[in-house]
Amino acid sequence: MDSHGPVVQPAPDADPGVRATGVTAVVPLRDGVSGKSRLASVLDDDARRALITVLAQHVVGTLLATPQVDGVVVVTADAPFARSALGELSDVGHLAFLAQPTDRPGLNAALDAAREAIGSRLPETAPGGIDVAPGGAPTPHALLVAHADLPALTPGDITDLVMPAAGHASRRRPERPATRHPAGRASSDPADRPAPASGGDAPSGRPHAADVVIATDRMGQGTNLLLLRPGAEHEFRFRFGPASRAAHEAEAARLGLRAVTISSPGTAVDLDTVDDWNELPAAVRSAVGRYARFPSP
Numbered sequence: 001m002d003s004h005g006p007v008v009q010p011a012p013d014a015d016p017g018v019r020a021t022g023v024t025a026v027v028p029l030r031d032g033v034s035g036k037s038r039l040a041s042v043l044d045d046d047a048r049r050a051l052i053t054v055l056a057q058h059v060v061g062t063l064l065a066t067p068q069v070d071g072v073v074v075v076t077a078d079a080p081f082a083r084s085a086l087g088e089l090s091d092v093g094h095l096a097f098l099a100q101p102t103d104r105p106g107l108n109a110a111l112d113a114a115r116e117a118i119g120s121r122l123p124e125t126a127p128g129g130i131d132v133a134p135g136g137a138p139t140p141h142a143l144l145v146a147h148a149d150l151p152a153l154t155p156g157d158i159t160d161l162v163m164p165a166a167g168h169a170s171r172r173r174p175e176r177p178a179t180r181h182p183a184g185r186a187s188s189d190p191a192d193r194p195a196p197a198s199g200g201d202a203p204s205g206r207p208h209a210a211d212v213v214i215a216t217d218r219m220g221q222g223t224n225l226l227l228l229r230p231g232a233e234h235e236f237r238f239r240f241g242p243a244s245r246a247a248h249e250a251e252a253a254r255l256g257l258r259a260v261t262i263s264s265p266g267t268a269v270d271l272d273t274v275d276d277w278n279e280l281p282a283a284v285r286s287a288v289g290r291y292a293r294f295p296s297p
């Protein structure tokens with residue numbers, strides 16, 4: 001394994017020339033100290049820091065390896081930590097770091113700050129702002145929020161989520177067994193597109209692009225990734241936190257936007273608790289476990 005943590009392979013069968021729309025990804029990353037507090041009973045500070053690092057490397061590397069993603073902005077309360085954890089990935093693609101304003105604490109405020117920075121296209125030299133331009137983003141542009149703790153996420157999952165057919169009622173094949181690495185499960189086969197968890201009521205046989213795509217967690221309660229297509233990306237209020245899936249569905253309804261909620265193994269698996277750890281696919285647990293030693297169950 002290289003210094004970027006779990007290896008990320010580009011989706012092998014994705015056509016880089018095919019774009020639903022340009023996508024700018026935003027990854028919130030609190031810091032390397034206070035995060036993963038729900039694992040504090042089993043992991044000490046150093047182990048949690050290592051875990052936060054390897055998970056963030058995996059998510060950001062996966063986004064950068066996804067053909068539809070033009071750039072990634074990491075919004076963080078701890079820029080030195082984020083740069084040291086992720087800076088090397090700048091070689092892979094357009095990666096920017098945005099320091100979260102100290103007077104705007106919290107996850108939703110961090111995302112608001114990132115959205116504003118992207119919208120105003122801060123110059124590279126903007127004080128406290130983006131220090132690496134996320135790339136010549138064409139308009140219209142979609143905004144994809146992805147949490148930094150999704151160890152089974154693959155480029156294929158992201159392609160499936162951002163392509164216009166995401167949320168269209170599809171026949172889901174059984175998950176393929178993990179190949180060389182959990183991130184190697186990528187596919188752009190339409191039949192592998194994530195099944196809608198709810199709200200996907202597009203006419204049969206015709207893909208329909210939702211304005212808002214919510215990738216929920218394995219309990220069906222939270223939001224691990226959130227796509228706002230052009231037209232939805234400005235007004236939508238981020239409602240991350242407890243029961244955010246329902247809150248985001250309600251927010252879309254409030255704005256008269258069409259939303260779909262999807263779930264696939266790679267998007268649903270986050271790592272917040274010991275239960276999450278025990279539920280990880282074995283290959284993913286083994287890859288992550290090389291960086292953060294969890295006690296045996």
Ligand SMILES: Nc1nc2c(ncn2[C@@H]2O[C@H](COP(=O)(O)OP(=O)(O)OP(=O)(O)O)[C@@H](O)[C@H]2O)c(=O)[nH]1
Binds near residue numbers: 034076
């Ligand atoms: N920039 C920023 N990111 C945050 C903040 N709070 C959470 N995040 C990030 O948002 C994502 C989801 O975070 P949570 O699962 O709620 O928190 P966590 O730190 O991973 O875990 P817990 O401490 O157990 O809640 C992760 O990528 C976090 O790093 C915040 O206040 N600012």
Ligand SMILES: C=C(OP(=O)(O)O)C(=O)O
Binds near residue numbers: 147217224241272
């Ligand atoms: C913040 C969220 O998730 P979690 O804290 O469970 O990672 C969420 O699902 O909105």
